[in-house]
Amino acid sequence: MKNFLWHRFVFVVLRYTVGPFIRRAFGYSCNKNKGPDSPSLIISNHNSDIDPALVALGFSRHMYFLASEHAFRLGFASKILRFVFEPIPINKTRNDFSAIKEMMRRLKAGANVCLFAEGDRSFSGITGPVSISAAKLVKTSGADLVTFRIEGGYLTTPRWASNKRKGKMSGGIVGRYSAAELEGKTNEQVLDAIERDIYENAYERQVMKLNRYRGENLAEHIETVLYLCPVCNEIGTIRSEGNRFFCGCGLDAVYSDTGLLEGEGLRFSTIADWDVWQSGQLEEIIANAGDGFVCSDEDQKLFEVHAAAGRSPVGEGKMHISRNEFHCAGLSFPLGDITRFAVTGKMTLSFALKDGATYEVHSVAPRSALKYREILRILRDEER
Numbered sequence: 001m002k003n004f005l006w007h008r009f010v011f012v013v014l015r016y017t018v019g020p021f022i023r024r025a026f027g028y029s030c031n032k033n034k035g036p037d038s039p040s041l042i043i044s045n046h047n048s049d050i051d052p053a054l055v056a057l058g059f060s061r062h063m064y065f066l067a068s069e070h071a072f073r074l075g076f077a078s079k080i081l082r083f084v085f086e087p088i089p090i091n092k093t094r095n096d097f098s099a100i101k102e103m104m105r106r107l108k109a110g111a112n113v114c115l116f117a118e119g120d121r122s123f124s125g126i127t128g129p130v131s132i133s134a135a136k137l138v139k140t141s142g143a144d145l146v147t148f149r150i151e152g153g154y155l156t157t158p159r160w161a162s163n164k165r166k167g168k169m170s171g172g173i174v175g176r177y178s179a180a181e182l183e184g185k186t187n188e189q190v191l192d193a194i195e196r197d198i199y200e201n202a203y204e205r206q207v208m209k210l211n212r213y214r215g216e217n218l219a220e221h222i223e224t225v226l227y228l229c230p231v232c233n234e235i236g237t238i239r240s241e242g243n244r245f246f247c248g249c250g251l252d253a254v255y256s257d258t259g260l261l262e263g264e265g266l267r268f269s270t271i272a273d274w275d276v277w278q279s280g281q282l283e284e285i286i287a288n289a290g291d292g293f294v295c296s297d298e299d300q301k302l303f304e305v306h307a308a309a310g311r312s313p314v315g316e317g318k319m320h321i322s323r324n325e326f327h328c329a330g331l332s333f334p335l336g337d338i339t340r341f342a343v344t345g346k347m348t349l350s351f352a353l354k355d356g357a358t359y360e361v362h363s364v365a366p367r368s369a370l371k372y373r374e375i376l377r378i379l380r381d382e383e384r
Contacts, residue, residue: 003086004111010084011062019057022050026156030058030171039107040144043134045127045198046116047153054150054171055114063112066090066099068344088113091352100137107143117194120343123225123370124275125154125202135191138182145177147197154202155213155259160225160346165257167213174198202259203270212257218243219255224347227368228278230267235285235295235371282371283378286323294375296320297367302329305358319361321375328361341373
């Protein structure tokens with residue numbers, strides 16, 4: 001395979017030069033494993049942008065990673081990324097069969113490939129669902145399967161946060177399954193093994209250990225995940241500053257260095273519990289909205305994405321969603337034409353149309369893109 005020896009060389013060099021810095025900076029510990037000895041698909045949970053490095057530090061042998069296609073639209077930085085690591089680009093707004101084909105090609109060529117099977121970083125600290133297609137991919141690949149779990153990652157680098165915190169993280173291999181062993185399992189059994197092995201609930205673990213995750217401005221941008229106020233039941237009214245977050249209705253709370261929420265009369269002590277509640281409330285809010293819009297945000301910037309060529313501005317203005325349509329910057333998109341919503345980073349909302357066009361919505365002010373993804377999910381579930 002082209003440049004394979006170069007990528008192996010870079011892997012070893014970075015492991016011994018950058019690896020110690022990452023361990024110290026993030027309080028990360030893991031055991032180094034020699035394997036896998038044969039081409040393997042390595043599957044891990046996903047909670048931070050540095051997860052590829054954290055997984056790599058758990059192995060002495062080189063592996064390739066998948067990377068969101070937006071990472072290939074960064075000009076010179078993307079060229080460096082390709083030259084040094086050659087990750088496999090994947091489009092999160094549609095079923096990307098080209099990424100699957102490239103994964104299979106590299107596995108068959110003798111390389112290891114790491115996949116974050118949730119397909120997205122967790123907003124709440126709980127491992128997301130894994131699609132049955134991941135289990136089918138494992139079986140079809142004919143490769144061994146190695147499962148890896150990272151613990152403490154969510155509280156160190158919450159997806160919604162404006163900065164990282166100093167605490168404790170650890171990682172390690174959970175399971176090893178040979179290709180021969182996998183051949184005798186059903187897709188459902190393979191899926192069960194993956195979900196069991198990579199499952200992580202940051203708050204269940206934290207309640208037992210109460211590790212400290214210290215930093216500055218711990219609550220800033222928490223409104224990108226907590227989009228519904230439990231006091232006034234309004235969407236998009238929460239704001240954050242320093243370690244505090246609040247709403248005009250009187251809600252006033254603190255995000256502590258244990259990752260727990262504190263405040264007089266506060267209904268939830270964890271973001272995970274809050275998120276379960278707000279997701280459930282959305283169903284009622286959607287029902288009460290009728291054909292009107294469910295939620296909205298001002299001052300949004302709409303871009304059309306042109307794959308590796310970058311993106312071009314389409315317009316600026318209000319964004320809102322109703323039962324049948326998504327509106328942004330003066331344009332209307334029937335929900336039936338949208339394949340799915342995906343969230344990139346903290347709050348970039350990405351979506352693709354059935355005709356192949358892809359868009360991104362950016363915001364200068366903190367706002368939740370997660371609520372739009374959840375609304376579309378609920379509406380699609382209603383259809384089914």
